[in-house]
Amino acid sequence: MDFSDKVVYQIYPKSFSDSNGDGLGDIRGIINHLDYLKTLGVDYIWSTPFFVSPMNDNGYDIADYRAIDPRFGTMADVEELIAEADKRGIGLMFDMVFNHTSTEHEWFQRALKGEQKYIDYYIFKDGTPDKPPTNWESKFGGNAWEYVPHLGKWYLHLYDVTQADLNWENPEVRAELKDILRFWKSKGLKGFRFDVINVISKPAEFVDDDQGDGRRFYTDGRHVHEFLKELVADSGIDGMITVGEMSSTSLDNCIRYTNPNEHELSMAFSFHHLKVDYKDGQKWELMPPDIAALKKLFATWQEGMAAAGGWNAVFWCNHDQPRAVSRFGDGQSTAAKMLATAIHFMRGTPYIYQGEELGMTNAGYTSIEQYRDVESLNYYNIMLKNGKTVEQALETLAARSRDNSRTPMQWSADKYAGFSTVEPWIIPPDNYTSINAQNEVDAPDSVFNYYRQLIKLRKALKIIADGDIKFIEPNNNDVLAYERTLGDEKLIVLCNFREHNVKVDAYDGFEKLLGNYDGLERELRPFEAVVLKK
Ligand code: NOJ
Numbered sequence: 001m002d003f004s005d006k007v008v009y010q011i012y013p014k015s016f017s018d019s020n021g022d023g024l025g026d027i028r029g030i031i032n033h034l035d036y037l038k039t040l041g042v043d044y045i046w047s048t049p050f051f052v053s054p055m056n057d058n059g060y061d062i063a064d065y066r067a068i069d070p071r072f073g074t075m076a077d078v079e080e081l082i083a084e085a086d087k088r089g090i091g092l093m094f095d096m097v098f099n100h101t102s103t104e105h106e107w108f109q110r111a112l113k114g115e116q117k118y119i120d121y122y123i124f125k126d127g128t129p130d131k132p133p134t135n136w137e138s139k140f141g142g143n144a145w146e147y148v149p150h151l152g153k154w155y156l157h158l159y160d161v162t163q164a165d166l167n168w169e170n171p172e173v174r175a176e177l178k179d180i181l182r183f184w185k186s187k188g189l190k191g192f193r194f195d196v197i198n199v200i201s202k203p204a205e206f207v208d209d210d211q212g213d214g215r216r217f218y219t220d221g222r223h224v225h226e227f228l229k230e231l232v233a234d235s236g237i238d239g240m241i242t243v244g245e246m247s248s249t250s251l252d253n254c255i256r257y258t259n260p261n262e263h264e265l266s267m268a269f270s271f272h273h274l275k276v277d278y279k280d281g282q283k284w285e286l287m288p289p290d291i292a293a294l295k296k297l298f299a300t301w302q303e304g305m306a307a308a309g310g311w312n313a314v315f316w317c318n319h320d321q322p323r324a325v326s327r328f329g330d331g332q333s334t335a336a337k338m339l340a341t342a343i344h345f346m347r348g349t350p351y352i353y354q355g356e357e358l359g360m361t362n363a364g365y366t367s368i369e370q371y372r373d374v375e376s377l378n379y380y381n382i383m384l385k386n387g388k389t390v391e392q393a394l395e396t397l398a399a400r401s402r403d404n405s406r407t408p409m410q411w412s413a414d415k416y417a418g419f420s421t422v423e424p425w426i427i428p429p430d431n432y433t434s435i436n437a438q439n440e441v442d443a444p445d446s447v448f449n450y451y452r453q454l455i456k457l458r459k460a461l462k463i464i465a466d467g468d469i470k471f472i473e474p475n476n477n478d479v480l481a482y483e484r485t486l487g488d489e490k491l492i493v494l495c496n497f498r499e500h501n502v503k504v505d506a507y508d509g510f511e512k513l514l515g516n517y518d519g520l521e522r523e524l525r526p527f528e529a530v531v532l533k534k
Helices: 027-032 034-040 075-087 106-112 171-186 224-235 251-258 291-307 333-344 374-385 390-400 447-460 462-466
Strands: 008-011 044-047 064-068 091-096 100-102 124-126 145-148 153-156 163-165 191-194 241-245 267-269 349-353 468-471 479-486 489-496 511-514 529-533
Touching: 027 034, 027 075, 034 447, 044 191, 064 075, 064 171, 075 091, 091 171, 091 241, 100 106, 153 163, 171 224, 224 251, 251 267, 251 291, 291 468, 291 479, 333 447, 333 489, 333 529, 349 447, 374 390, 447 462, 447 511, 462 479, 462 489
Parallel strands: 008 044, 008 349, 044 091, 091 191, 191 241, 241 267
Antiparallel strands: 100 163, 124 153, 145 153, 468 479, 479 489, 489 529, 511 529
């Protein structure tokens, strides 16, 4: 199945809509807004997890893969969500967190009781409390191993200490995970998103990494392709829409993950383009985005995937990323439209993260009390320990925290942004009074209606879904520029990433499809996008 003309909308339920006045978003809140998504025109909803969880990582720490956390609703609500979305021609994709479980999962609890069967579900190593098995670092800070004194063993957690890595080498673990997929498929799901799926295969030997944090030993690991093929075939999900979240991956691996002949996944998220503002590659060190590097990365990935039959998931925003309009733009609607254009004309399936279609911005928090995210709170302390001042640490969080994308969806100018009737678990930015769905849905020039138009165009013009892609204007470090070709047809996409006017090449014989090209002498205004058509 081909997903080239489809568009996916990502929902972070905790921040989408609170239907029962407890300050937390819930499943019924999603059901209540399905017509909004139908108006936008998306084909699928990917919802991040709402399964039973202690919520140390907002649901990415799952304690029961088959039960709904009561804070989000009930299984009946989920079934209604699937059915109501289906009525509107929208398919549901759920988030499968299969690299790790919560330490509250029954499997881990039984491992803690010393049951060997369940010890073998995880990556436990014998040892003494003074020395972790390796020097690998957790992605959320600190060493990646935790000691369990009464077992005399360490367990691996690449993420939070309450997220224990599963042992995929164990066929019983793989069988359990296939069963979970079958369970959800039988509920009428149309697809799945697989959390950090390229780190599931760990090395045969666990040794110190003298060059880094250990990731080179398990990223795109030795059995990952074989495990994925087996998971997909045995659970009967081949042909459904599946997207893998790939951490620090390579182009070659992503081609293998997504080329249909491999029968692994239908598409992959890679994150290299979202590291162009990491100073020395460090997430917690700020620098302005390097647009030349961004262009090169897109060219490499877009052309490279096309040449070898791979397929991209294209995106700027998700629940782990700061808002693109604040990060690459000036927080205003022109930049929001430019960024949308850059992605939606590319070769791949576009993902829209809730609120992106309104031009929602970063949170603008100024005190540590406003933050909720485990990674942000951990790194705040690490930054202070490493000598940053409180001001510097807060400035870094304001740019990088995952909470920037987790603020409540801005439905209206009402108190709490129309998200809830009570104070939400995390507060909205002040700009909800102007940036909100109520203002935008019926305003023809709104960011919302621009996204609607982009989705319609993808379905109307085969060249957007299926054309070849080539990056152009390689020496212009201000403008992301590419052409799409299908037979005799051609599209030119030009996106100005600068706050000032910039020059572009002449494109004679083209007419304007989108943007403000007319009247300008080969010049794009600040943060403006133009699409030309032949
Ligand atoms: C990636 C998810 O997107 C993120 O939110 C989560 O913290 C980690 N995986 C760990 O599950």
